[in-house]
Amino acid sequence: MYKYDEVDQAIVDERVKQYRDQTRRFLAGELTDDEFRPLRLQNGLYIQRHAPMLRIAVPYGMLSSKQLRKLGDIAKRYDRSYGHFSTRQNLQLNWPKLEDVPDILAELATVEMHAIQTSGNCIRNITTDQFAGVAPDEVVDPRAVAEITRQWSTFHPEFALLPRKFKIAVSGTKHDRALIQAHDIGLEFYPDPDNKMAIRVWVGGGLGRTPILGSVVREHLEWQHVLTYCEAIIRVYNLHGRRDNAYKARIKILVKALGIEEFRRQVEAEWQYLKDNPNTITEAELARVSKYFTKMPYETLPEHDASFDSAIASNPAFATWVKRNTHPHQQPGYRAVTLSLKTHGQAPGDATSEQMHIVADLADEYSFGELRVAHEQNLILADVKLSDLFPLWERARTAGLATPNIGLLTDIICCPGGDFCSLANAKSIPIAEAIQRQFDNLDYLYDIGDIELNISGCMNACGHHHVGHIGILGVDKDGSEWYQVTLGGKQGNDASIGSVLGPSFAAEEMPGVIQKLIDVYIRERTPEERFIDTVRRIGIAPFKTHVYGEKKKELAHA
Amino acid sequence: MPNHSNLILNNAIVKDEWSLVTMPAGEEIVKKQAGKVVLFKLTGEATHTAEQIANTVIPETGKILVPLAVWQARKEELAVRYAAGEVGVWLDTHELLEDLVGSVEDINSLPLIAVHVERFADGRIFSIGNLLRTRYHYKNDLRAFGDVLRDQLFFLKRCGFNSYLIRADRSAEDALASLQDFSQPYQGAVDEQLPVWRRVSRQPVSQ
Numbered sequence: 001m002y003k004y005d006e007v008d009q010a011i012v013d014e015r016v017k018q019y020r021d022q023t024r025r026f027l028a029g030e031l032t033d034d035e036f037r038p039l040r041l042q043n044g045l046y047i048q049r050h051a052p053m054l055r056i057a058v059p060y061g062m063l064s065s066k067q068l069r070k071l072g073d074i075a076k077r078y079d080r081s082y083g084h085f086s087t088r089q090n091l092q093l094n095w096p097k098l099e100d101v102p103d104i105l106a107e108l109a110t111v112e113m114h115a116i117q118t119s120g121n122c123i124r125n126i127t128t129d130q131f132a133g134v135a136p137d138e139v140v141d142p143r144a145v146a147e148i149t150r151q152w153s154t155f156h157p158e159f160a161l162l163p164r165k166f167k168i169a170v171s172g173t174k175h176d177r178a179l180i181q182a183h184d185i186g187l188e189f190y191p192d193p194d195n196k197m198a199i200r201v202w203v204g205g206g207l208g209r210t211p212i213l214g215s216v217v218r219e220h221l222e223w224q225h226v227l228t229y230c231e232a233i234i235r236v237y238n239l240h241g242r243r244d245n246a247y248k249a250r251i252k253i254l255v256k257a258l259g260i261e262e263f264r265r266q267v268e269a270e271w272q273y274l275k276d277n278p279n280t281i282t283e284a285e286l287a288r289v290s291k292y293f294t295k296m297p298y299e300t301l302p303e304h305d306a307s308f309d310s311a312i313a314s315n316p317a318f319a320t321w322v323k324r325n326t327h328p329h330q331q332p333g334y335r336a337v338t339l340s341l342k343t344h345g346q347a348p349g350d351a352t353s354e355q356m357h358i359v360a361d362l363a364d365e366y367s368f369g370e371l372r373v374a375h376e377q378n379l380i381l382a383d384v385k386l387s388d389l390f391p392l393w394e395r396a397r398t399a400g401l402a403t404p405n406i407g408l409l410t411d412i413i414c415c416p417g418g419d420f421c422s423l424a425n426a427k428s429i430p431i432a433e434a435i436q437r438q439f440d441n442l443d444y445l446y447d448i449g450d451i452e453l454n455i456s457g458c459m460n461a462c463g464h465h466h467v468g469h470i471g472i473l474g475v476d477k478d479g480s481e482w483y484q485v486t487l488g489g490k491q492g493n494d495a496s497i498g499s500v501l502g503p504s505f506a507a508e509e510m511p512g513v514i515q516k517l518i519d520v521y522i523r524e525r526t527p528e529e530r531f532i533d534t535v536r537r538i539g540i541a542p543f544k545t546h547v548y549g550e551k552k553k554e555l556a557h558a
Numbered sequence: 559m560p561n562h563s564n565l566i567l568n569n570a571i572v573k574d575e576w577s578l579v580t581m582p583a584g585e586e587i588v589k590k591q592a593g594k595v596v597l598f599k600l601t602g603e604a605t606h607t608a609e610q611i612a613n614t615v616i617p618e619t620g621k622i623l624v625p626l627a628v629w630q631a632r633k634e635e636l637a638v639r640y641a642a643g644e645v646g647v648w649l650d651t652h653e654l655l656e657d658l659v660g661s662v663e664d665i666n667s668l669p670l671i672a673v674h675v676e677r678f679a680d681g682r683i684f685s686i687g688n689l690l691r692t693r694y695h696y697k698n699d700l701r702a703f704g705d706v707l708r709d710q711l712f713f714l715k716r717c718g719f720n721s722y723l724i725r726a727d728r729s730a731e732d733a734l735a736s737l738q739d740f741s742q743p744y745q746g747a748v749d750e751q752l753p754v755w756r757r758v759s760r761q762p763v764s765q
Binding site: 004121159161240288 | 680
């Protein structure tokens with residue numbers, strides 16, 4: 001993975017110094033709340049319900065074991081010994097003290113980490129596929145360009161105060177796992193007919209209050225031009241995006257208002273001035289950064305491993321975990337492993353300091369000392385030998401990291417919600433926990449099969465509820481917490497935004513509502529259909545009837 | 559302090575030689591969205607009347623910094639002073655740069671252009687500075703004024719500004735330090751056009 005040189009290190013060190021002084025001035029009353037707000041936000045610091053929340057950047061989700069240990073130590077020393085992995089592949093601390101943040105940043109800088117631009121109206125952390133570099137369906141490893149783009153976007157002077165936040169996702173696989181159509185800019189890498197690395201550029205996607213899937217602004221962009229082309233897009237947005245209404249300020253609203261044709265015309269016109277400027281990436285720079293993302297020193301192994309095969313045959317629990325929580329790998333004899341942060345009854349995405357240390361040890365022992373954060377809020381060991389899977393599983397299980405539920409109903413994607421976040425309308429974690437309790441039977445979960453359930457505590461949609469097969473959105477009605485259900489959302493190449501099922505529900509009704517949706521699926525499905533396939537085939541009407549029809553009856557009896 | 563100045567030019571605090579000309583207050587209509595007062599004007603939005611422009615008082619002598627709309631409407635009246643290099647023009651972040659560029663034959667005939675930022679969070683000022691320097695090749699003094707605070711100075715400098723009138727209640731001395739916040743920024747911009755990997759030799763660090 002990428003390693004800092006003195007240039008990178010100087011930038012994070014100077015940032016610590018700058019932010020320490022900004023914090024000092026705020027505490028001394030030299031900066032007002034309004035003046036300090038964008039400064040602390042650009043450093044990932046929110047003022048929350050109970051305490052500030054600090055969001056630490058994990059660029060495109062990659063971490064070293066050393067970094068994870070440091071995160072565990074920071075959570076222990078400055079917080080309550082746990083952290084929350086977010087849908088943006090970052091780590092959030094829920095209880096740090098505002099005055100401790102400069103010290104936390106100084107500690108992060110010692111392991112080449114920071115919290116720069118993890119919030120605020122600027123270019124945010126760049127995200128990608130958690131299996132980048134190892135996925136069998138990968139056509140281009142996008143991480144080198146992601147790193148170059150990360151550096152370019154860091155303290156970009158022209159785009160420091162945009163109308164609203166700006167998120168870029170990169171992906172180089174046949175099957176999109178990075179939600180590129182739900183980002184302000186989505187960069188889809190592919191080899192063009194001349195076998196050169198090219199990019200299909202998507203723009204104007206986003207979830208939030210107005211969910212919109214992106215449009216292709218340019219079908220073919222040579223990789224050298226990715227920074228100048230992004231400059232053109234973001235300059236058009238910076239100048240013309242709305243600033244009068246925060247809810248209409250994302251680039252998707254501008255693209256929609258202008259239409260993609262006119263937006264493209266403006267971007268292309270701007271780009272004619274920017275094309276080939278010094279920010280055009282050179283072969284030498286790509287080669288320099290690509291050296292950090294070469295293949296791991298794999299052993300040459302056969303496709304099969306006898307000890308692994310016999311463990312599968314003799315241990316059904318292990319076999320189940322292998323089926324759900326391990327993933328195919330480009331290299332024969334290797335698998336990628338998902339360590340589940342979705343233990344039933346725990347807040348999705350949370351990991352304790354102790355677990356972070358254990359995962360770091362596992363990464364050192366079994367996966368070249370590296371790991372990734374998935375936007376589904378799990379941790380990934382990307383390069384594990386088949387023969388190591390059994391001992392890895394045993395240790396992960398002891399640490400509560402081996403719940404075999406990846407891709408199942410209880411692998412819930414969930415924002416921190418009203419328990420922590422001051423933006424939230426409603427709590428989300430207790431809903432996730434109640435659903436996990438309702439569906440605690442693994443055999444039943446396997447029978448239901450692949451399904452994605454996403455929960456957001458408000459329309460900012462941090463839980464990506466619009467693209468969940470089942471989406472749950474917390475809403476506020478007259479000061480009490482209600483939950484709206486959407487059906488038929490999906491991430492991937494054939495992404496879609498879910499449709500609202502109907503009037504919202506009280507918290508205690510939610511497990512029953514999910515149960516009814518599952519009942520309809522079980523009743524209607526054909527043998528090969530996943531939940532989303534059935535929803536797409538029969539539409540939401542039968543689900544609606546089953547959920548609301550019976551609800552009305554119950555009310556009539558009450 | 560009679561000699562107190564809050565104007566930074568390049569890297570020093572200097573006395574302001576220019577008299578800022580502003581329009582008389584017009585009827586400000588308070589706009590609201592979802593119950594909240596709208597804080598930012600839309601790009602291209604007309605915000606003043608012909609009457610305000612006509613009633614703008616311009617000092618008889620000395621260097622004057624006039625609003626773009628006044629400059630456009632009363633250019634003939636200012637022709638001699640313009641030829642003598644005594645006229646600078648300022649615009650708001652929501653005003654169109656094309657109007658300024660179109661108002662003179664040679665943008666470098668203006669010794670000073672200033673951009674007024676009503677709220678420091680309005681990042682349009684950065685693109686305006688960049689465009690003036692790179693697209694329109696403006697070479698003379700470029701000043702930011704209004705809600706100008708030290709924590710934005712480094713960005714303003716990188717976007718081509720070389721002069722900053724720090725908000726009156728803040729110290730320009732303190733603000734000077736912020737121009738040096740980062741020694742080696744990553745990306746090419748206006749002040750330093752080369753990205754860091756074209757500026758210094760970056761060798762891969764051993765893993």
